[in-house]
Amino acid sequence: MVAYYLMSPLNLLVIFFKKNQLGIFFNLIYLLKLALAAMTMTYFLKKVTESKLSYAFSVILGICYALMQYNLAQGSNIIWLDGVYMLPLILLGVHYLIIGEKSILLPVAVGCSIIFNWYTGGINCLFAGLWFIFELVLQTKLSSDELIKGLKKCIYFVLNMLLGVMLSAFIFIPAVMALGNGSRNQMDWAVLTNTFRGNVLSLVERYIVGGQSDATGVSLFSGSVVLLGAVAYFFLKKVSLKKKITTLLFGIVVVLTLYWQPAYFVFSLLKQVDSYWCRFSYVAIAFLIYVAAQFYVEYEKSSFYKYGLVGIASIYSIAEIVMHRHDLTWNVIASIIFCIVIATLLTVPKRNWTNSLALVLVIMELMVSAYPLLKFYSYADNQSFASYELQAEKQVNELKQYDSSNYRVTQTSPRGVMDDGIVANYNEGMDFNYWSISSYVSSQSRMQLDILNSLGYRSEQDRITVVNSPIISSDALLGVKYIFSRYPVNGLTKINKLGTYNDKATYENRYAFPLAFIGDGKAVNTQGDWSTFVYQNRLFNNLYGKDIDLFQTVGYKQSINGNNIKYKLTLPVGSYALYGNIIWAKNMNAVLGVNNKANIGYAKWLSPSVFYIPTKSGDKSATVTLTSSVNGLAIANQEYYALNLDKLKLVSEKVNKNAVPVSFSKKSMAIKVASTKKNQYLYLAFPKDKSWKITVNGKVVVPKTYANGLMVIPLERGTNNLRLTYKVVHQKLGILITVIGMLSVGMLFYINKRWR
Incomplete structure (x- = not known):
């Protein structure tokens, strides 16, 4: 978790913020990362063009990189943005190596990128390899001497990349070892198919204001000025045919990484991707901006057709109208208008007012694109977050004062829970410093997932365990003594002297086991049965020393009407907590009506499997209804059990x-x-x-x-x-390798300095 989420150096700024100001801190860090992206790209463009690119165009293209579609789509996922602002420095390090400039920039930038976020660090390393080949072909002439020099540069490149990895070893090696023990430690070879993910022409279709990426297509929108420059580059007379062909071929390779599944799979670091598309599209946009910069270097020398940019803008406009002819939305029209106007302003004779107006329009276009994207991708509400945080902190502190012993805590509705009970925010235990049984990380502990899954808490895609419907016996076994809940649960005792915060009262599970205890003989290890209730009977029987069977089956009758199934349960007499579990063969995006008390999302992403059924003392029956939103029901099995609270006691x-x-x-x-x-x-x-x-x-x-x-x-x-x-x-091994890497880079710096 630390290596993936928390290693950005900008996170250190959190010390200047209170916990209830984390929303403000998040927004500040986001803006700082965008600013750094603009700065590093501007610096990169000035250096690779040998300062031939004007300051104005360098800044404009830097801003385009900062406000590109990728960065806006990560408005709620800023951990990858460290890779975005480090990429230009890595590419500059590659450029220095190619032109023979003595520098330690490449290993240092690679090391920092991996340290700040190993995921985008890995993507950057892969793209650096492609970029090295691209620049090597651009710079190398066909002669034996040049080929030998090129071979030496290949060796230097590998050594520099290796040094960069060594610098990051103190965090990278432990992270790799943790991933090896995690739930997603296998490569997803099943998705390695010789197929295309979508129509490549969607690159044009989605290059519009507010364009979005998904599983079948990618938006590389970074402003009209980038599009115009990248296309116009291939019509420059002063650029050699070799450079144009090399650039075009490299562009095709970049497009293949976005659409050809084997290449996409490699740049997804050999894992299946189900969200945050496209995770590496920023490298493609960086390439587009580089090509556009090469054009604007020559364009400022007036070596381009007078109305060429307007012609390109016109072709782009026609293409967008044709592709969106059935859905000509405001953002398509805005994209066309911005492109034509900016192309016109770049074509007219150079005057201060036209340049200034073009700059204003470029920024305006990017801001117009940013508004719907940030509205869609970013859902931070600083005011509600601050209120929730203050109340949650009070609730936890109040509980710790009430009971200072060691125990675990869970809850039924974390921040961000939707009306149907679906939620992905399971890290509040870390946020408010209490021991929880739920968490979300991208690669969970396999052991932890298996434990919770066997106890009735379903795991979702090996990343998260759905823990929002208390299973009293499971919680008792795990030492969960308290539950923050918006509703009462049979078997849990409300602590009236503790307050209600965020609509959640504190309930005690008086059946909670201690975190350590002695037992005679070894209890059941593996589940051995699909039913968590049958499994728990065996497990608790072992722990008790004789058969006691905490759970007993509950009889039911079912009736089906189209996409709806209704269960009528016959309840036992006594002190019970009632549970159900409907096994679905495929997602139904269903709604589960639980005894006319609650409607919860079910048989869908992040929904529970085992669910609690609220009943009152003396009830003789209860009803459960499931309504599928797909065509037909896909139910593989179902079971209803009553937990005997007297036996659990x-x-x-x-x-x-x-x-x-x-x-x-x-x-x-x-x-x-x-x-x-x-x-x-x-x-x-x-x-x-x-x-x-x-x-x-x-x-x-x-x-x-x-x-x-x-x-x-x-x-x-x-x-x-x-x-x-x-x-x-x-x-310790990682730290040792990092120290060796630092000494090696220091020695390289000293040698380079002496060489100069």
Whole structure:
């Protein structure tokens, strides 16, 4: 998580903001990254054109890079923007290597890019390789001497890239090791097919104000001035045919990365992509801006057809009208008008007012494009965020004052929850400093996902566990003692002395297990059954020492009417919490009506599988309805069970009698426990992980597992002193490689300086 989300140096500015000002901080960081993108691109263009490109055009094209479609589409996902502003520096480092300029810019820029965000760092490294070949072909003449020089440059390029990776090793190597242990540690070879993702001509169709990318097409919109310059470059008389052909071929390669699945797969770092399209389109836009800059260098020398730009703008306009003839929206018309007017202003004789007006129109065009994109992609509301944050912090602090022991907390409705209960914000435990069982990262711990999935909390695409409908027995096993909830749940006790914040009261799960306890024999490890209720019966029976079967089946009758299915349940007598689970064969984008008390999104992205059914004491029946929004129902199975709270109480009481205190420090846990007989185990509510180093009486031990991945440690008879220390895998190795890389780059800098 640190390597992917938090390593941007701009994040250090957070120390100047209060927690309830994080929305303002987020917007500031976003603007700073856009500004840095403009600065680095402006600097790159000035250097690669040897200052032949005027200051005005350098700044304009830099602004185009900052306000391009990609950056606006990442308005709520700014972690990738570090790669955007680092790319021009990497490309400049490649350029210096090609022209023989002695510099350490390439390894330093590559290292920083990987450190700031390894994902876009990887994309930048791939594109740097292509860019090296592009510039090498542009600069190399067909002679034996030049070919030998080119071969040497290839070796220098590889060494420089390797040095860059070495500089980042302190964070990159631990990140790679963590990914290797994560839920998405396999490459998605199944998507490697010799196909095209969409029509390449959609590049033209989507090059409009407010254009958007999706799974089948890409928008490279970065302003009319970029489009005009990139196309007009190929009509310049003073540019050699070799340069035009090389540039065109490289452009085709860039287009292939956007549309040809094998190339797209490589630039997606060998993973399937399901969102935030297109994740690397900024490299294509950088290429367009580079080509446009080459044109404007020559254009300012008046070596272009007088009305050529107007002609290009006219062809573009006709193409857009034809492609959008069935849906000629305002943004298409605005794009045409901006393009024609800017082309006209660039064609008329050079005067201060025309240049100034052209600059104003370019910025205006980019801002007009930015408005709908930011409105669509960015959903920050600083005022509501601040209010939510203040109340949530009060609720957590109040709970900690009420109970200062060690326990876990979950909730039913984090910030951003939609009306149907669907939400993706599961990191509030980190935000408000409480121990949660839910989180969202791009590559979750496989062990953690398996544990929660077997306990009824469904995982979504190996990234996230849907935890918003409390399963009391599952929470009890995991040490979840408190739940922030907007509604009451049978079996949970509302703590009236604690306040209600963000419409959520604090409820206690009085059946919660301790985080460590002694048990006789080893409990069930793997699920072995599709039903979480059947599995939990076996698991809790083992923990209790005899069959107690917490869950009992609930009879039901079902009736189907088109896209709707209705279940009428016959309820048992006693103290119960009622649950259902409908297994769907494919997403139905359904609505689940739960006993006329709630309508929740179901059989869709981020919906739960096991759901709680609210009932009242004395109810004899309950109803559940599922309405599919697709044609027909796709239900593979269904089950309804009642959790016997009296039986859960018996299991909880037995386990809590064998509770073991745990002493927590920053990176370790210490446990002292006495075992009075053979075959006793210490059960821990913590997932097994390679990063744990565990010693019992000074001896290193490897833990066993129960409940699909929670740690269980065999005990020796007598006193057992356990220490569990969490260590980042290969962190020391990474630091050592980084130090060697820094020394090597320092030596290279010294040699270069002496050479000069």
